[in-house]
Amino acid sequence: MVLINNFFSDILNLDSVVLTLLTISLIVIMTATTYLLEYRATRMPSRYHRWIHLIEGGLVIGSVALLRAEFVARDPGNLVSWGYIIAQLTILLLSLYTMHNLAITVINLIVPWAFYAETMMSTHSVPQLALFVVMWLGLAATIRYINHHRQAVIASEWRYIVLQTLYGLTWCLMIWSVYRYQFFYIVNVLVLFVVYMLVIRFFVTRINRLVAHFMLLNQEVNYDELTGVLNRAKFDATTLGVVGLHRQNPAVPMTMAMFDIDHFKKFNDDYGHLAGDHVLKYVAQHFNQSLNVANKKRQLFRYGGEEFVIIFRGESATEVQPVVTVIRNTLQKAPLNYGGKSLTVTVSIGVSMLQKSDTNFEDWFKRVDHYLYLSKEAGRDRITVEGVTQPFDETLHD
Structure with missing residues (x-):
């Protein structure tokens, strides 16, 4: 006791x-x-x-x-x-x-x-x-x-x-x-x-x-169910505050890059839609992992279909160009193995900074979308930065 x-x-x-x-x-x-x-x-x-x-x-x-x-x-x-x-x-x-x-x-x-x-x-x-x-x-x-x-x-x-x-x-x-x-x-x-x-x-x-x-x-x-990256709804929600944030801190650059998988329809036609899904996942994850290795202020979104958008906070267009170029180069040099086939994937990219003349987000987005169109019109597998289109420079390193 x-x-x-x-x-x-x-x-x-x-x-x-x-x-x-x-x-x-x-x-x-x-x-x-x-x-x-x-x-x-x-x-x-x-x-x-x-x-x-x-x-x-x-x-x-x-x-x-x-x-x-x-x-x-x-x-x-x-x-x-x-x-x-x-x-x-x-x-x-x-x-x-x-x-x-x-x-x-x-x-x-x-x-x-x-x-x-x-x-x-x-x-x-x-x-x-x-x-x-x-x-x-x-x-x-x-x-x-x-x-x-x-x-x-x-x-x-x-x-x-x-x-x-x-x-x-x-x-x-x-x-x-x-x-x-x-x-x-x-x-x-x-x-x-x-x-x-x-x-x-x-x-x-x-x-x-x-x-x-x-x-x-x-x-x-x-998040997009197929690719695992941020989806269109998240992109729309994110962009609501991007322009306002830039106006509060105009010294901090904001850059957008939009890219499209070249000849994506051909992957579906030649190898089937499952192959197309694998290509989408492969490209999305390759970009997403590469972007986040050194900088968490980069966000990748699947905008729709085979189109993706990247928002870069605190980086100018000239700083963004070598980043996306290196990612594109490593993507091309590492083909996707699918069904015993080696599928080489390339992308076309448009890049532009948010400008003081942009009255709203739509002005900026339409310009980037137009630059992507210029890259595709020039033969695809191209990059257009602030209106200047050129082939990718494989000698560039991030």
């Missing part, structure tokens, strides 16, 4: 309530930030993903550090409080489910050793290293399983409970190896920890569904 009273007095007190409220706040912040970062990652080149992973790792470290600072401020000199331990384990385990990267795994594996070293230095004793290592290996195996079966674990309640129990048990025994406490506490801590994580799972699964629904709606509304 005394043990039970001691345990619940450790869990149900003002300091634990404060830690619980702080933990809930951190969970909300971590979850919201993670979904925002992961959503942004889907629109960014892969080379930027490592920075997002580092930010997520920093978020977890910062959350754990904040919990520790709050605990130490309220109970200085005490290294173990079960309310604090449950809060910390919740943060660490939640990060494994919501943040899918190596940094989070490394943090989960390093934190036990940091706790071990700190306890050893503060108590001036030699903990049971063998037990600690065995339990740490068990924790590592649990983390590895979660990383490889994350969705299955979240979807299965019994599997979720088993994994939470293993995660909490290995941690409890690692703590016991350096800080001797009654084994009775293990059962109580594991029960509370699993219940806590089940509640979190309830909300996380519903947040996942909500985010998935939002992303599906966003995809359907703003």
